[in-house]
Amino acid sequence: MSEGRRIRVALAGQPNVGKSTVFNLLTGLSQHVGNWPGKTVERKEGTYSHNGISVDIVDLPGTYSLTANSAEEVIARDHIIKERPDVVVAVIDASSMERNLYLVAELLSLQTPVIVAVNMMDVADQQGLKIEPEVLQAALGVPVVPMTATKNQGIRELVEAVDELTRDGSTYEPKRPEIREDHRAVLEELEHLVAAYVPQPYPSDWVSLKLLEGDDEITAMMQKGLPEDVWEQVHDILREHEDAVVSVASGRYDWIGRMTRAALVRPGVGQVTLTEKLDRWATHPLWGLLVLAGILGTVFLLTYSLGAPLQGLLETYLVEASARLAASALAGGPSWLMGLIVDGIIGGAGTVLTFIPILIIFFAVMGLLEDVGYMSRAGYVMDRFMHLMGLHGKSFLPLFLGFGCSVPAVMGTRVIDSRAGRLLTTMLVPLVPCTARMVVLAFITPIFFGAAAPLVAWSLVGLNLLVLAVSGVVINRIAFGGERAAFIMELPLYHKPNWQTIGILIWQRSLAFFKRAGTVILVVSVVLWGLSALPTGEIETSYLASAGRLLAPLGALMGLSWQMMVSVLTSFVAKENAIASLGVLYGAGSEAGLAETLPTIMSPAAALSFLVVQMLFIPCVATVVSIFNETKSWRWTLFNLLFLLLVSFGIGILVYQVANLVT
């Protein structure tokens, strides 16, 4: 009988167990990505419908446990405790069952019914591991469903198990883990003390356990909720048993040992897996770097051989063509309308859209490397160097992507585990010279420096990286107390990429970028165009020009005229605009014309400072929007802007004064 029941499921699991593959299989494109309220962590939900059953699935962030060490863990447990889904499906990897069951142990101490989905059965099989799901089910007392999500096996059985459990929960009798003997009495004492004061909907036994484990969030919550004298007693107990967390964890692993003893049979020792063989190269101090360099080189190659030409095509056939179309269509109308549409909208937002091919390549590469399992090896190999800047090894790849475009670089900071690490890396991304900034560099250097142009260009790139390193150290010390998150990172087994997962990732990220282009970037381009056209329609007498003239004294310190200051300002929409604006402001008809005019109005020292400012200036609006999106903080976004303004002008002035003395 189908009455269209809606079942609410929360999907939990440790990282690298194939949880997203399961989620994607169940929800397909019905899924929709947002953020957990007030947090910067991605939230995915979707629906699965079949035979009158509708399952609403929320994909919880992948976490190793449910202790308040990170925002992800708090989000995961809060969802289960407060939103009360009907079932929690815990996905585990058959080949690391022992470790994965730790999260299941934590989930079982909450009250929501759990179903264990043993995924990657094919990998376990390859390794010679024998798993008996029925035995595990009998031992755990909860439904166990074997699956191989990448081959689409087990999904149907999983949904049936969910359906069955929610219809009739009478046979659900989980065997929960118990704390080790040495701390049992203490736990009971704590439970007894706090039971009356535990706020709804938290279960009081779970809260006592978390208190004993030293969970920061729960401890703070109870400190507020308990009367003074009770808190004193609790606090004394906790202080005396500070390392009880080890005992609690050991207790869980004891339980896991009992559960897996019969259900899991390991082959003899001595099987060298493919992962081990690959890692001999991938994590080697020397070869690992070469492997990484090779991969990065390939990314660069792809970008320039595929991305750039595609971008060029879009430029010609989309942007310019529609500009011409619009121009002819509006030829009869008011000139401001034509200007708005052709220059403001198409010229501004349109140029940004041409970056899509490069973005897609980057999203694809990042998605592929993460899915295959290589990302953590890259982080491992680069950790030694990132360490010096107070960064995590995983910060390297997002920063590297910045050479192509800052937008996917900022989005790429999601792979970093700690918020502090993510913030710091995000702040530093704009200092990595993107291709757009390099375009300006490539145009200007030959004009002024002739044969020495490549040398000057590389030195400027080097300057950027130097500023990046120093800024990293400084910001880390000031904003984060110079601390670095502990380097503890799992190296998952390599496995074949799942193209559906990667495809969905590329689609979602590109869509997000499109939406942003359609909104904020469009608005900013129009506003900037407006400033350059009003009030007279001529850029030389516009508001933008007035702004430029206002900044002229500052510019003088750098040898830059007001026109150059304006051009720097216009680079806010897209970095390459700087050249176009110079062209317009100096009345040069074409780029070739500009190449001839520039040496007559700027000295080489001024050109140098102009370039320095360009390279270190605030990023384009697309990046600023991405930064805000990833950090969800006005403070940090503004800090980034101010910081870069100071750095770019400061160093620009320095370079000009020094260059002047020398030449």
Place this chain on the structure above:
Amino acid sequence: MRWGRSRRAVGPEHEELAKTVRKGGGYDLVEVGYDHGRRPSIASAVEAVIRGGAGRVVVVPAGKLNSSVAEVVSRLQQRHRGVEIVHVQEPADTTGRADWVIRKVREHDPDHMQAEAYFGIGRLSGLGTGETAVIHDFDAGHTVLSRLSALGFTPGSQVTMLQNYGHGPVIVGVRNTRIALGRCEAAKIRVRETACGE
């Protein structure tokens, strides 16, 4: 740093001490025990020496000790009446430690029978590639402790060093998974060599 060949291996400073006591004093059965509830306990170390065939055991402090040691020794003596257990109740001389230990043993063991020294606890960061050890305890702050425990690093569990070049981060195998640890983090985990049957 390499692990010794004896059944019970020794960690850096203790390795040195035990080696010196063995060589300088000419004693074979040199075992380490800790007081105040840490393992291996003094009792287990004494019993190991007794199992090794000792007729006399000299318990010498080589660091600051809790007063409960005297109790432990007297209880052990009651349990093992066939063996003479001597407790040197002087505070440890931390300067020329090995010499002092040997001197004390000689004072109390004039016939040169057995001696007591240290059981090795080392740091995970010192384990060589390919070697396996058992986690003993941790020397870490709360957050790191919590993360390590969740990942499977618990006292009594086995860890295998998969890659250690002496500098930079290491890769260890624990509970059938591969975990990369920074050098500092690996140094926060204390391990002991696996004994037979463990």
